[in-house]
Amino acid sequence: MSLKSFDELVSTMRSSISKKNTKFRQAISVEERLTVTLRFLVTGARFTALSHQFRMGRTTVSNIIKNTCDALWNVLQPIEMxxxxxxxxxxxxxxxxxxxxxxxxxxxxxxxxxxxxxxxxxxxxxxxxxxxxxxxxxxxxxxxxxxxxxxxxxxxxxxxxxxxxxxxxxxxxxxxxxxxxxxxxxxxxxxxxxxxxxxxxxxxxxxxxxxxxxxxxxxxxxxxxxxxxxxxxxxxxxxxxxxxxxxxxxxxxxxx
Structure with missing residues (x-):
């Protein structure tokens, strides 16, 4: 994926997958969420491997991929299909x-x-x-x-x-x-x-x-x-x- 296409995807999906920062932790950015999801979709890597690559918990990776995929379909389906x-x-x-x-x-x-x-x-x-x-x-x-x-x-x-x-x-x-x-x-x-x-x-x-x-x-x-x-x-x-x-x-x- 080109940088231009990735930036367009980030702009389209920002409102759907962004999370708020709290007093206890900094939210994972939209760019990181999309990167983890795209990496999983392209390679089919296991959640454990992705958690090591991106320094996230396995459960965090699982939740990010599931929620981002749902958001991608809900946002892009009316546009692309x-x-x-x-x-x-x-x-x-x-x-x-x-x-x-x-x-x-x-x-x-x-x-x-x-x-x-x-x-x-x-x-x-x-x-x-x-x-x-x-x-x-x-x-x-x-x-x-x-x-x-x-x-x-x-x-x-x-x-x-x-x-x-x-x-x-x-x-x-x-x-x-x-x-x-x-x-x-x-x-x-x-x-x-x-x-x-x-x-x-x-x-x-x-x-x-x-x-x-x-x-x-x-x-x-x-x-x-x-x-x-x-x-x-x-x-x-x-x-x-x-x-x-x-x-x-x-x-x-x-x-x-």
């Missing part, structure tokens, strides 16, 4: 059609397993089919490789379709309470009006506003073309995960 409006969905759909030739697409959805240490007394809840412990990052990406909606923290053993259904966004989708644009005809046609849709892989259940590829069995020419175009649009969420993973590996190498 606001709730999409009908116009925002329309803009996303236009870019998808321009880049992938897939109409009425408001995003590509997929889940990513994030490797973790097994939490105490968690049994097999976090043990996924890839044979390691994980939590699931469920995300929707646009055609500019940006996440528009995320849900993180589900058990690794759960399937993508169940996680999506139980997420706040999934509940709104299945309750038809999202602010989606009105149905429209496909480009260059006078046919029936069709709804705007998310696209996912075979792990997701089909829905009025969620499409998945046809089964690989008995594919005719039209179904093959549909699967090809859907996969071409769906790769954007895969590439967005790849960009996230690449940057994370870079920060891990730099921090060492």
């Amino acid at each position: 606001p709730n999409p409006t009908a116009q925002k969905w329309q803009d996303i759909s236009n870019v998808f059609y321009e880049k992938t030739n897939f109409p009425s697409c408001i995003g590509a959805v997929d889940g990513k397993h994030i490797r973790i240490f097994s939490p105490p007394h968690s049994g097999s809840n976090f043990f996924c089919y890839k044979k390691f412990f994980s939590i699931v990052l469920m995300a929707i990406a646009d055609a500019n490789y940006c996440f528009t909606v995320i849900d993180v923290g589900s058990y690794g053993r759960e399937g993508d379709t169940n996680i999506f259904r139980q997420s706040a966004f999934g509940k709104k989708l299945y309750d038809n309470s999202l602010a989606l644009p009105d149905s429209t005809c496909l480009p260059n046609t006078d046919g029936p009006e069709l709804p705007y849709v998310l696209i996912g892989d075979e792990a997701f259940g089909i829905h009025r506003n969620l499409l998945r590829p046809y089964s690989s069995r008995d594919l005719n020419h039209s179904k093959r073309i549909f699967n090809y175009r859907l996969s071409r649009a769906r790769r954007y969420v895969e590439c967005t995960f790849g960009i996230l993973y690449k940057n994370f590996k870079y920060f891990m190498v730099v921090s060492r």
Whole structure:
């Protein structure tokens, strides 16, 4: 993170995470709180190691990271990842059609397993089919490789379709309470009006506003073309995960 970006973050977060000095002790500064939290997020270091590096108590480090992460989400989420409006969905759909030739697409959805240490007394809840412990990052990406909606923290053993259904966004989708644009005809046609849709892989259940590829069995020419175009649009969420993973590996190498 550049010094300019860090200063901007400090200015944005100062009112949310600053503490008052008392007669008994000097409060830890906003800069130190953000530095400890960013160090933890980048390296994944243990609280004990961070307490030695920053000369703070382990419990102090734990409380700082938890409170600062909560404040970061509460302050930055409305700025960096606001709730999409009908116009925002329309803009996303236009870019998808321009880049992938897939109409009425408001995003590509997929889940990513994030490797973790097994939490105490968690049994097999976090043990996924890839044979390691994980939590699931469920995300929707646009055609500019940006996440528009995320849900993180589900058990690794759960399937993508169940996680999506139980997420706040999934509940709104299945309750038809999202602010989606009105149905429209496909480009260059006078046919029936069709709804705007998310696209996912075979792990997701089909829905009025969620499409998945046809089964690989008995594919005719039209179904093959549909699967090809859907996969071409769906790769954007895969590439967005790849960009996230690449940057994370870079920060891990730099921090060492």
